[in-house]
Amino acid sequence: MSGAAAGPSSVYLANARLVRLETGNEPRPGGVLVEGGSIAAVALTDREQRDVRARAREVVDSTGMILMPGLVNAHYHSYGTLLKGTENSLPLEPWALYTVAYGRALGAEAIRLAVLLGAAEMIRNGVTACLDHFPHVRWADAALTAHEASGMRVAFAPFMHDVFDHEFLQIALPPEIRAALESAPRADATGAERMYRELAGRWHGHRRVTILLGPNAFQRCSPPLLEVWRRLARDPGFHAHTHLLETRAQAVRGRVVWPGGTVAEMARVGLLGERLSVAHGVWLTPEEGDLLARHGVTVVHSPASNLMLGSGRLPLPALLERGVPLALGTDSSNSGGRHDLFEVMRLALMLPRPDTPEPRAWPAPRRVLEMATTGGARAIGRAGVVGRIEPGQRADLVLLDPRGAGLAGAPATVPHLVQHGSAAAVASVMIDGVWVLRAGRILAFDEAAMLGQAAAVSAEVRAAAGPGLVLAETAAPFFQRCG
Numbered sequence: 111m112s113g114a115a116a117g118p119s120s121v122y123l124a125n126a127r128l129v130r131l132e133t134g135n136e137p138r139p140g141g142v143l144v145e146g147g148s149i150a151a152v153a154l155t156d157r158e159q160r161d162v163r164a165r166a167r168e169v170v171d172s173t174g175m176i177l178m179p180g181l182v183n184a185h186y187h188s189y190g191t192l193l194k195g196t197e198n199s200l201p202l203e204p205w206a207l208y209t210v211a212y213g214r215a216l217g218a219e220a221i222r223l224a225v226l227l228g229a230a231e232m233i234r235n236g237v238t239a240c241l242d243h244f245p246h247v248r249w250a251d252a253a254l255t256a257h258e259a260s261g262m263r264v265a266f267a268p269f270m271h272d273v274f275d276h277e278f279l280q281i282a283l284p285p286e287i288r289a290a291l292e293s294a295p296r297a298d299a300t301g302a303e304r305m306y307r308e309l310a311g312r313w314h315g316h317r318r319v320t321i322l323l324g325p326n327a328f329q330r331c332s333p334p335l336l337e338v339w340r341r342l343a344r345d346p347g348f349h350a351h352t353h354l355l356e357t358r359a360q361a362v363r364g365r366v367v368w369p370g371g372t373v374a375e376m377a378r379v380g381l382l383g384e385r386l387s388v389a390h391g392v393w394l395t396p397e398e399g400d401l402l403a404r405h406g407v408t409v410v411h412s413p414a415s416n417l418m419l420g421s422g423r424l425p426l427p428a429l430l431e432r433g434v435p436l437a438l439g440t441d442s443s444n445s446g447g448r449h450d451l452f453e454v455m456r457l458a459l460m461l462p463r464p465d466t467p468e469p470r471a472w473p474a475p476r477r478v479l480e481m482a483t484t485g486g487a488r489a490i491g492r493a494g495v496v497g498r499i500e501p502g503q504r505a506d507l508v509l510l511d512p513r514g515a516g517l518a519g520a521p522a523t524v525p526h527l528v529q530h531g532s533a534a535a536v537a538s539v540m541i542d543g544v545w546v547l548r549a550g551r552i553l554a555f556d557e558a559a560m561l562g563q564a565a566a567v568s569a570e571v572r573a574a575a576g577p578g579l580v581l582a583e584t585a586a587p588f589f590q591r592c593g
């Protein structure tokens with residue numbers, strides 16, 4: 111397979127200003143040559159620009175534009191894009207009952223449309239790669255086929271879990287509610303291991319797709335599933351992604367069950383490592399931050415979701431100070447809301463300020479953009495492959511037009527882009543050397559047809575979820591008291 115059919119294999123983006131965090135906050139004038147899906151050359155001096163331009167088969171004049179690395183959404187659940195506007199005025203534990211009920215009503219066609227709908231939103235926001243943490247594993251191939259058609263780069267992390275929240279959190283339930291909740295399927299170790307190996311066999315090597323281990327959360331896996339996680343994670347071909355310490359109830363119960371808490375127990379059983387990324391981490395203690403830093407685990411900050419579900423706020427300055435690798439995520443449409451990393455970057459920039467008296471400890475805009483680019487690349491297992499404008503990296507690039515009302519009025523520096531950037535400035539997006547958005551139009555797939563179909567299928571899903579929602583409504587009050 112090659113990207114040649116969908117785009118030119120040799121294109122020079124001329125006369126842009128390049129965002130290269132390693133050289134500072136000022137974008138530098140220059141041009142980028144893309145060949146065979148990779149950045150073949152970065153031209154800075156006049157002479158380099160002339161020489162490199164002469165090598166290209168096609169030249170795209172980008173005068174006045176900012177060229178930045180594509181943003182990476184390192185915690186995302188594609189299925190949620192069809193669930194906008196469903197229950198999101200509850201904390202995580204009762205909220206999860208609703209999202210599970212809706213999720214059961216999804217079929218292969220709904221999943222296909224959910225993936226493409228999310229891709230359209232992300233591409234328009236300058237997001238070129240996502241980590242799709244995917245619960246509905248029987249639809250994994252449908253999701254992956256849609257991801258491939260979307261033009262995006264995807265790290266696909268199917269769930270496994272076999273311990274329910276009411277079991278771990280010891281929530282007292284009437285027997286009929288408990289029985290109904292426990293009629294949901296639980297992963298078995300042999301089946302889970304086979305799923306990961308088979309999906310990896312089928313999909314690794316597809317040019318923009320990788321398969322990750324996606325255990326739902328440490329406390330949601332029994333010892334046999336943890337053993338599958340540990341065994342497969344030793345294979346350098348597998349990165350892993352999981353939820354960690356999202357709510358206070360999880361942190362408190364973790365300290366009761368395991369001496370030293372959840373993170374210490376994960377370290378003890380050998381699950382922490384450089385190929386692991388963890389979403390949320392809201393309730394991490396400084397000592398747990400040290401442990402994650404020592405093992406090189408990436409924490410994916412998902413502030414919009416943490417605010418919407420009332421989970422709390424990640425201690426970002428403390429983690430930065432300890433050298434914990436960090437990335438950013440949007441989570442689910444029915445929890446975090448928009449798949450807009452500009453919004454998430456602004457939240458990461460602002461949220462720590464009221465509680466951090468020393469302004470020098472506030473996250474710098476450059477550090478925040480790093481989280482959304484190289485940090486995300488590390489989380490999805492593509493460190494050194496994407497995230498920078500540098501020869502040899504794959505060409506995941508975003509052209510921003512800084513002349514619109516949102517960005518006009520100041521030089522387009524990194525702090526300015528982080529504070530004032532938005533989808534409105536995203537003019538064109540290239541992924542793996544192929545244009546997926548140009549002049550405001552998505553080229554990778556038929557967006558208008560998808561939007562019409564998504565509206566119809568979303569109505570069907572809401573109707574089909576009816577019976578499951580009755581159980582969610584009955585059970586929710588018991589879960590609300592667990593915090």
Ligand SMILES: [Zn+2]
Nearest residue numbers: 187389441442
């Ligand atoms: Zn999540």
